[in-house]
Amino acid sequence: MAKIVRTKSKALGGITPEEKARMDEHAKLWISRAMRTDPIEPDKIIPAIEGLYQIAGLKKPRVVIVPSPLVMAYAYGASAAIWHARKNPGKTDAATYAATYAATDAATYAATYAATYAATYAATDAATYAATYAATDAATYAATYAATAAATDAATDAATYAATYAATRAATDDATDAKLAAQACFDMAGPLGIECAKRWWNVYHGGNMWAGYDCYMTSCRDILGLELREHAGYAFWEQAAIHGGFRVMHEEFCLVSDFPEIIRKDEENRPHCETGPSHRWRDGWSLYHWHGVRIPAEWIEDRKSLTPTIALGQQNMELRRAACEILGWASILSDLNAKTIDHDDDPQIGDLVEVTLPDLPQPAKFLRVRCGTGREFAIGIPPHINKALDAQAWIIGLDPKDFQRPEVRA
Amino acid sequence: MKSFQKIAAQGEITIRRIGDVPTKCGTVSGIPLTLERGKLIIGHSETGHHHVLERASGAAVTVLDRAPEGMRILHAILAEPNKLIHERGHDTHETIELPPGEYEFRIAREFDHYAELARQSAD
Numbered sequence: 001m002a003k004i005v006r007t008k009s010k011a012l013g014g015i016t017p018e019e020k021a022r023m024d025e026h027a028k029l030w031i032s033r034a035m036r037t038d039p040i041e042p043d044k045i046i047p048a049i050e051g052l053y054q055i056a057g058l059k060k061p062r063v064v065i066v067p068s069p070l071v072m073a074y075a076y077g078a079s080a081a082i083w084h085a086r087k088n089p090g091k092t093d094a095a096t097y098a099a100t101y102a103a104t105d106a107a108t109y110a111a112t113y114a115a116t117y118a119a120t121y122a123a124t125d126a127a128t129y130a131a132t133y134a135a136t137d138a139a140t141y142a143a144t145y146a147a148t149a150a151a152t153d154a155a156t157d158a159a160t161y162a163a164t165y166a167a168t169r170a171a172t173d174d175a176t177d178a179k180l181a182a183q184a185c186f187d188m189a190g191p192l193g194i195e196c197a198k199r200w201w202n203v204y205h206g207g208n209m210w211a212g213y214d215c216y217m218t219s220c221r222d223i224l225g226l227e228l229r230e231h232a233g234y235a236f237w238e239q240a241a242i243h244g245g246f247r248v249m250h251e252e253f254c255l256v257s258d259f260p261e262i263i264r265k266d267e268e269n270r271p272h273c274e275t276g277p278s279h280r281w282r283d284g285w286s287l288y289h290w291h292g293v294r295i296p297a298e299w300i301e302d303r304k305s306l307t308p309t310i311a312l313g314q315q316n317m318e319l320r321r322a323a324c325e326i327l328g329w330a331s332i333l334s335d336l337n338a339k340t341i342d343h344d345d346d347p348q349i350g351d352l353v354e355v356t357l358p359d360l361p362q363p364a365k366f367l368r369v370r371c372g373t374g375r376e377f378a379i380g381i382p383p384h385i386n387k388a389l390d391a392q393a394w395i396i397g398l399d400p401k402d403f404q405r406p407e408v409r410a
Numbered sequence: 411m412k413s414f415q416k417i418a419a420q421g422e423i424t425i426r427r428i429g430d431v432p433t434k435c436g437t438v439s440g441i442p443l444t445l446e447r448g449k450l451i452i453g454h455s456e457t458g459h460h461h462v463l464e465r466a467s468g469a470a471v472t473v474l475d476r477a478p479e480g481m482r483i484l485h486a487i488l489a490e491p492n493k494l495i496h497e498r499g500h501d502t503h504e505t506i507e508l509p510p511g512e513y514e515f516r517i518a519r520e521f522d523h524y525a526e527l528a529r530q531s532a533d
Contacts, residue, residue: 357523364523371421372503379531380521395531396424396516397478406419408412410496410504 014127023135030215051236056111068281074185077197081189116234141212290322308335422518443471464493480519480528
């Protein structure tokens with residue numbers, strides 16, 4: 001093993017078991033920050049944002065806290081368009097505008113994020129970098145990315161969809177929060193406001209939901225002992241990551257989103273909730289997910305609206321699977337006139353059935369079975385199995401010859 | 411509460427009694443199951459309705475590391491009387507009595523026709 005070197009400017013030779021253990025705890029801290037659901041604290045986030053602008057050489061911005069990423073997108077669109085119109089009378093080219101104001105992001109990025117990363121990278125050798133990165137950035141990223149990226153993507157999709165709606169004035173559907181927000185943006189700032197709202201990504205930072213990077217940076221500083229000149233500027237970025245959600249950075253203003261009040265996910269850290277939104281912000285804006293797949297709110301909030309026909313009619317395979325799982329495969333099979341290919345008199349062993357499902361080259365097999373509580377389930381079975389008992393053996397990972405019927409089923 | 415001699419099932423969990431508590435400590439290849447909020451969770455539920463051992467004391471549970479695709483298999487030595495409890499207020503699977511002994515818990519799997527792979531069953 002290479003010799004471990006630790007100075008204020010160098011961390012070489014990999015990491016020690018003790019450092020790894022501390023990094024594991026450090027990752028947990030940043031994961032908890034990424035999943036934060038208590039309200040944003042203005043007295044902590046505003047100085048952090050002002051500090052970011054200061055070290056990037058930008059003037060002090062007006063910092064506004066908004067209740068959700070959706071409001072952020074439209075408030076940004078309207079505000080940016082209005083500022084642009086004031087500074088560029090007669091010019092309304094949105095592309096020019098977006099390119100100009102992305103410079104705010106570039107300035108703060110160069111002064112903090114990238115600068116600190118580059119300095120930290122230079123101060124560590126490959127072994128130390130790889131081990132530290134795996135224990136911090138990658139670990140935090142893996143634990144948070146699905147839930148946080150899904151929220152970001154969904155916010156963008158919703159904003160873009162609603163913006164398109166507002167721009168075309170296709171007022172045919174029921175009003176939603178997103179459409180109302182888009183309408184407000186349009187009313188205040190016209191088509192340019194909508195165009196700016198659709199481009200909020202240009203000036204977007206992830207705040208607490210980019211916790212993986214911050215976990216890596218702070219572990220190099222706090223656990224490996226690096227003390228770099230760049231850490232002074234990074235301190236503001238770090239505080240913004242601890243105390244704020246998504247943000248958009250304009251040269252005149254910075255909008256920072258509050259944290260969600262609800263984040264629900266499954267055991268694989270995918271956004272998921274069977275009984276309500278996976279994410280909800282304090283203004284009520286919500287996202288719904290089924291094991292990471294974004295689904296319409298009504299599939300959860302109004303279960304009766306989801307029918308087998310709607311479920312199997314979904315063109316998107318992930319959406320279709322999510323819908324089938326929400327309905328329950330037993331309901332789907334009943335609706336599809338499943339063909340029984342093997343029957344066992346014991347309903348807890350069940351019937352092996354096959355059905356034709358959209359986009360599958362061969363019929364899909366399911367074991368329709370009653371559980372110990374008396375409820376009916378349909379369990380997916382591989383194509384090579386032709387007997388209900390063999391299916392029961394496969395379900396618990398046994399060869400059919402080793403399978404024994406349980407004496408009791410609770 | 412239900413009791414059994416050899417094989418029982420509680421929802422998606424199949425329980426096999428291997429024998430009495432071993433007199434010699436053998437080696438089980440796998441990872442010790444860690445406590446979650448003070449409990450040994452045998453079967454996780456996405457809705458929080460886990461299948462748990464009533465008591466962690468006297469229980470040594472290992473997650474086997476060579477389970478078939480999509481499966482989760484646990485090995486347990488219960489030195490003291492225990493119970494497998496389903497933590498749900500509705501459609502609850504009845505509690506199963508677990509006298510001291512050596513056990514195997516097999517968490518069921520299902521086949522995902524669209525993904526063409528086996529995955530752990532979830533409720």
